[in-house]
Amino acid sequence: MTLGLGREALDALRRDRTAVVCLLVLGLLVLATLAGPALLDYREDEIDWSHMAAPPFEAPGHWLGTDRLGRDLLVRTLHGLRISLAIALAATLVSLVIGVAWGALAGFRRGRTDAWMMRFVDVLYSLPQVFFVIILTVVFGRGPFTILVAIGAFGWLTMARIVRGQALALRDREFIDAAIVGGASTARILARHVVPNLLGPVIVYATLTLPQVILVESFLSFLGIGIQEPLASLGNLVADGAAELETAPWMLAVPAACLMLVVFCFNFLGDSLRDALDPRDR
Amino acid sequence: MNAVLEVRDAAVRYALARGRTIAAVDGVTLSLAEGEIVGLVGESGCGKSSLGRAILGLVRLASGQVFWKGRRIDSLPRREFRALRGEMQLVFQDPHACFDPRMTLAESIAEPLRALAAGLEESARTVRVESALDEVGLDREVGARYPHQASGGQLQRAGIARALIVAPQFMVCDEPVSALDVSVQGQIVNLLARVRRERGLACLFISHNLAVVARLAERILVMYRGRIVEAAAREAIVRAPRHPYTRLLLDSVPDPHPQAARKLLAAVRESPAPLADAGADGCPFASRCPWVLARCRTSAPLLRPVADQQLVACHRAEEWPKGLTPAAT
Amino acid sequence: MSALLEIRALTVDFLAPRVVRAVDGVDLALGPRERLAIVGESGSGKTQLLLACTGLLAANGRAMGSVRFEGRELLGPGDAAAPARGSGIGFVFQDAGGSLTPHRRIGDQLVEVAMAARGMPKRHACDESLAMLGRVRLPDPGSTMNAYPHELSGGMRQRAAIALALAARPRLLFADEPTSALDVTVQAEVMALLDALCRDLGMALLLVTHDLGVVAALAGRIAVMYAGRIVEEGDTDELLANPAHPYTAGLLASVPSLSALDDGELATIPGAPPRAGETIQGCRFEPRCPRRRERCRVEGPRLEAGGTSLVACHYPLDAGRSP
Numbered sequence: 001m002t003l004g005l006g007r008e009a010l011d012a013l014r015r016d017r018t019a020v021v022c023l024l025v026l027g028l029l030v031l032a033t034l035a036g037p038a039l040l041d042y043r044e045d046e047i048d049w050s051h052m053a054a055p056p057f058e059a060p061g062h063w064l065g066t067d068r069l070g071r072d073l074l075v076r077t078l079h080g081l082r083i084s085l086a087i088a089l090a091a092t093l094v095s096l097v098i099g100v101a102w103g104a105l106a107g108f109r110r111g112r113t114d115a116w117m118m119r120f121v122d123v124l125y126s127l128p129q130v131f132f133v134i135i136l137t138v139v140f141g142r143g144p145f146t147i148l149v150a151i152g153a154f155g156w157l158t159m160a161r162i163v164r165g166q167a168l169a170l171r172d173r174e175f176i177d178a179a180i181v182g183g184a185s186t187a188r189i190l191a192r193h194v195v196p197n198l199l200g201p202v203i204v205y206a207t208l209t210l211p212q213v214i215l216v217e218s219f220l221s222f223l224g225i226g227i228q229e230p231l232a233s234l235g236n237l238v239a240d241g242a243a244e245l246e247t248a249p250w251m252l253a254v255p256a257a258c259l260m261l262v263v264f265c266f267n268f269l270g271d272s273l274r275d276a277l278d279p280r281d282r
Numbered sequence: 283m284n285a286v287l288e289v290r291d292a293a294v295r296y297a298l299a300r301g302r303t304i305a306a307v308d309g310v311t312l313s314l315a316e317g318e319i320v321g322l323v324g325e326s327g328c329g330k331s332s333l334g335r336a337i338l339g340l341v342r343l344a345s346g347q348v349f350w351k352g353r354r355i356d357s358l359p360r361r362e363f364r365a366l367r368g369e370m371q372l373v374f375q376d377p378h379a380c381f382d383p384r385m386t387l388a389e390s391i392a393e394p395l396r397a398l399a400a401g402l403e404e405s406a407r408t409v410r411v412e413s414a415l416d417e418v419g420l421d422r423e424v425g426a427r428y429p430h431q432a433s434g435g436q437l438q439r440a441g442i443a444r445a446l447i448v449a450p451q452f453m454v455c456d457e458p459v460s461a462l463d464v465s466v467q468g469q470i471v472n473l474l475a476r477v478r479r480e481r482g483l484a485c486l487f488i489s490h491n492l493a494v495v496a497r498l499a500e501r502i503l504v505m506y507r508g509r510i511v512e513a514a515a516r517e518a519i520v521r522a523p524r525h526p527y528t529r530l531l532l533d534s535v536p537d538p539h540p541q542a543a544r545k546l547l548a549a550v551r552e553s554p555a556p557l558a559d560a561g562a563d564g565c566p567f568a569s570r571c572p573w574v575l576a577r578c579r580t581s582a583p584l585l586r587p588v589a590d591q592q593l594v595a596c597h598r599a600e601e602w603p604k605g606l607t608p609a610a611t
Numbered sequence: 612m613s614a615l616l617e618i619r620a621l622t623v624d625f626l627a628p629r630v631v632r633a634v635d636g637v638d639l640a641l642g643p644r645e646r647l648a649i650v651g652e653s654g655s656g657k658t659q660l661l662l663a664c665t666g667l668l669a670a671n672g673r674a675m676g677s678v679r680f681e682g683r684e685l686l687g688p689g690d691a692a693a694p695a696r697g698s699g700i701g702f703v704f705q706d707a708g709g710s711l712t713p714h715r716r717i718g719d720q721l722v723e724v725a726m727a728a729r730g731m732p733k734r735h736a737c738d739e740s741l742a743m744l745g746r747v748r749l750p751d752p753g754s755t756m757n758a759y760p761h762e763l764s765g766g767m768r769q770r771a772a773i774a775l776a777l778a779a780r781p782r783l784l785f786a787d788e789p790t791s792a793l794d795v796t797v798q799a800e801v802m803a804l805l806d807a808l809c810r811d812l813g814m815a816l817l818l819v820t821h822d823l824g825v826v827a828a829l830a831g832r833i834a835v836m837y838a839g840r841i842v843e844e845g846d847t848d849e850l851l852a853n854p855a856h857p858y859t860a861g862l863l864a865s866v867p868s869l870s871a872l873d874d875g876e877l878a879t880i881p882g883a884p885p886r887a888g889e890t891i892q893g894c895r896f897e898p899r900c901p902r903r904r905e906r907c908r909v910e911g912p913r914l915e916a917g918g919t920s921l922v923a924c925h926y927p928l929d930a931g932r933s934p
Contacts, residue, residue: 175383177374184397
């Protein structure tokens with residue numbers, strides 16, 4: 001159903017060279033996180049006693065050097081990226097599903113339903129996220145699941161607001177009236193007409209949310225609230241690296257560079273997607 | 283008369299800022315017999331679209347009742363009204379806006395079947411969509427297009443196909459040709475006339491163009507500011523109108539004959555635009571009426587029979603038994 | 612009589628996403644105080660023609676050829692038409708709200724134009740603007756001066772927009788479907804207004820419309836456009852009484868009239884106008900033409916004198932005969 005218009009969007013995207021580059025870079029990175037560690041000599045928790053805190057390109061087999069404990073930095077970074085991406089994807093997905101359902105229903109129904117649903121969103125919005133995360137950490141302990149819940153619990157709020165605005169505008173479009181006259185139930189209208197027509201802004205926002213989630217997670221891990229040993233996300237790596245900035249700057253540089261690259265690519269891709277999905281004059 | 287649709291004293295109100303409301307439809311009564319086509323004429327803001335939408339349950343009535351085959355439907359809960367959707371349909375004004383931009387025309391036409399005849403198999407559904415396309419004169423190839431790839435005329439035909447696919451008994455056509463090119467309008471009007479004849483549909487044809495309405499409808503209702511001001515057979519409306527607004531409408535129909543057009547120009551009175559809240563108790567047309575009396579500003583005339591099958595809401599209706607003559611003569 | 616506006620070989624192309632030719636080699640001339648109407652339906656290019664003349668084409672549009680206003684070329688690099696806009700040429704749009712800035716009072720907008728275009732001091736400009744609002748028959752010019760556009764009805768807004776277009780006392784008024792968005796009862800009033808204003812202020816009028824009724828009332832000459840080209844041009848009375856081009860005849864016949872009240876079918880032209888950008892060999896109207904023959908499919912007709920008007924047709928209608 002959306003294929004016809006998806007094709008036009010893909011064409012537009014293909015023409016945007018920077019977007020293509022970003023897509024390729026991201027693709028390579030994902031490939032690297034999946035296949036990379038298998039191809040490299042060292043495992044991420046393997047300690048190389050003879051090459052501790054070795055700078056990049058010096059120690060054999062350690063392309064990007066090692067950290068204070070002699071663990072290969074490249075492998076650790078790839079693993080860290082894998083974890084960060086996994087959490088970000090999961091959290092974004094959760095935000096998407098809850099946010100779209102919530103916002104679409106509120107915007108479509110209007111009136112009191114809308115008012116109550118969005119008031120709930122407003123209340124949650126005003127809670128300080130970090131506080132909440134700390135409480136969750138105390139209750140559930142540190143770990144990827146806690147982080148997922150913490151980020152997911154707040155991530156859907158903005159999505160819901162955006163979707164609700166779109167749904168409100170959509171409600172006034174004549175083809176919705178046509179669907180009502182054609183006997184469609186509210187559920188049917190939401191599923192077949194409202195949500196597919198919202199997808200544009202939703203996809204764009206999701207692509208822009210992803211890097212934000214990565215940053216939030218990194219920040220929390222940096223603070224020591226998020227992921228903990230033996231798992232290490234990019235945030236943890238950055239934290240470790242920051243401690244060794246004077247003596248082994250590559251420990252910070254490598255994961256930080258990786259983080260920046262991923263965030264930049266997603267942001268740029270999101271911008272290009274927004275332009276590509278813009279309805280044009282025909 | 284076996285009236286299949288009856289509207290009694292319907293009113294639709296919209297809320298304005300600061301607690302005021304405006305009556306888009308202000309006490310309208312009409313009825314339609316099986317297979318009958320009635321035209322509803324009026325200009326923007328007169329409430330004709332609101333009335334059409336209220337009959338189909340898209341807008342709530344502030345007061346009054348709507349009866350379908352003797353059963354009251356205006357206050358039905360949403361779910362129960364849905365069961366009736368197969369019997370009453372609507373053709374929209376803007377062909378570009380009434381289609382989901384993400385679905386092909388054929389898919390949009392199939393939607394009412396999916397919603398109302400859910401048990402139908404895919405193959406049976408496809409057959410019905412194809413025959414609907416045939417009926418309105420569209421190729422299969424056009425059915426596979428997206429709305430932005432089709433012309434206004436094609437979209438409007440698809441809209442008619444979508445309305446007809448559930449075999450309704452009553453159809454509201456809300457300005458179906460106003461957004462189309464003049465040379466294409468005739469195609470759609472002819473299509474509607476043929477389809478209605480073949481299926482015996484009752485039809486409420488809404489338009490601001492009296493000339494188009496006069497082609498299709500045998501009975502015409504003229505609406506002004508939410509009220510019916512004249513209701514009569516086609517001949518009477520066009521040849522012997524008794525309400526000053528009907529006369530004004532007739533005079534304003536653009537005529538591509540230069541002599542007539544220039545005479546009209548010379549005769550047009552430069553009357554100022556009406557004020558919104560003029561005389562809440564008087565006739566709504568009083569501020570523009572060339573035949574206005576003092577009485578008209580204080581008491582609103584009721585719609586009453588003044589001749590055989592002719593209803594007029596004007597205090598002076600009896601004074602012109604042969605109808606009002608054109609301004610240009 | 613030297614022409615006030617001279618259009619030669621005007622061609623308008625749009626470059627993205629594909630190259631589309633909206634106007635294809637149009638020649639027109641308009642003298643002072645003359646009134647010309649360009650009639651066409653969607654895809655005829657009539658609006659793009661108007662926009663090209665005033666330098667208001669969209670960014671991806673390219674106008675070629677020559678448009679001279681009072682001898683000065685309007686199609687040039689940069690915004691060559693800018694000096695003519697407002698002072699020599701006034702513009703009335705279809706959507707009256709379009710030319711009026713929504714967040715400024717009407718009086719302010721009028722005064723600003725009068726001061727800029729005619730170099731008046733403010734007090735004088737205010738008086739002039741008030742007078743102009745009265746001239747366009749607005750019921751309460753004083754309060755309209757202080758009103759915002761959204762506070763007026765459609766018809767009143769259109770009158771205010773006309774007043775704005777006239778504030779700089781143009782010699783030529785471009786009107787793009789000035790009555791299409793209005794109710795039919797208000798249309799007649801606005802038409803009468805335009806008629807009176809052009810006469811009183813000595814303006815020429817170039818009117819673009821799809822409505823033959825408006826044309827019959829206002830224009831002295833008509834040019835009929837189809838798919839980017841002029842297919843017929845001539846004196847209004849003559850052309851409407853004896854159309855030579857089958858499209859013109861078909862258009863006239865399609866206008867539903869109140870004189871014949873039978874149940875018969877409405878006359879119509881089968882098919883639809885070609886979509887912009889379709890390259891067609893031969894006559895563009897051929898697929899829909901009741902008089903078409905082999906030659907029409909292969910060879911595109913040129914605009915030539917035929918009877919009392921110019922026609923672009925291999926087999927034009929004879930005066931007095933029906934198609």
